[in-house]
Amino acid sequence: MKATAQILKEKGLKVTPQRIAVYNMLLNTTEHPNAETIYKALEPTNPTMSLATVYKTLDYFKQLGLVQELNVGEGSSRYDAVVKCHPHTVCTQCGKVQDLYLEELTEIHKKVAEELDFEVRCEQLILYGTCGECRRKNEQDSGEEA
Amino acid sequence: MKATAQILKEKGLKVTPQRIAVYNMLLNTTEHPNAETIYKALEPTNPTMSLATVYKTLDYFKQLGLVQELNVGEGSSRYDAVVKCHPHTVCTQCGKVQDLYLEELTEIHKKVAEELDFEVRCEQLILYGTCGECRRKNEQDSGEEA
DNA sequence: TATTAAATAAAAATAATTATCAATTAGGGG
């Protein structure tokens, strides 16, 4: 695994502890956190870091293709260190966002480029619904009521 | 075509000129406007209407399934009177949002429900790229430069 | 038509994000 400092340098970014912290945090989670969550998560280890720096850092990363911005319809954007376009599921009950891999999309991708006058660069598929965990919880709750 | 007043009444909404105006505006456009745009568009005919009313009206409509909220990653949400889930293309150059119909999605829908522990209620597919118009404009511009 | 609960307009509040700017720091040249 390439060191984070190395990756940043290759992208032409000045290497700072804040940038390393943000990027590492994103690499080590599957949670798709938003700026606020990232900020909170880094607070213990980087107590002087400001939220504005998190935003600015994420913006740079996004521009350089180090992270992907994800908007699932909440107030705030989430971020993903997996840059390659991939679909997500969003549980509308607990808010959990999960990755998903579907080859079928490249087909659609191609079809749209051919049949419509539109050159697709990247697609974003969000599947809204209820995750297994929440479904089971719901069943249990309704069971208790009855 | 059912009258807007009738539709609102069936949904249990009190019929007001503001609500009729917003809903009709959305029915008569393919532009996927945001709240601000709707507000501006209605200003000439409804000069007393406030932006907050547009927001609240859109919120009611959304809850009742009269409109669909669409977040393509801009600052603000867009609205679509076509409620059935359907994909959209977003031109990242001119910002135009267009509807798209793809049957392939129901397959994916089903596959995810079966293979993963996730019950899909609604999916949102956004294809980012460049529309034909912008592509042609780009070619022309680079031609002039050379 | 009078009543009443709901809807409206205007303004204030809030949440997320961006801009500002002085102080600090990274990274190269000496």
Place this chain on the structure above:
DNA sequence: CCCCTAATTGATAATTATTTTTATTTAATA
């Protein structure tokens, strides 16, 4: 290794989109 300079940071103000509040008005029904 130290200095220099431009980039970055942190604190906070400003902005943007949206929501809430409140006093007033209005639609629907008795």
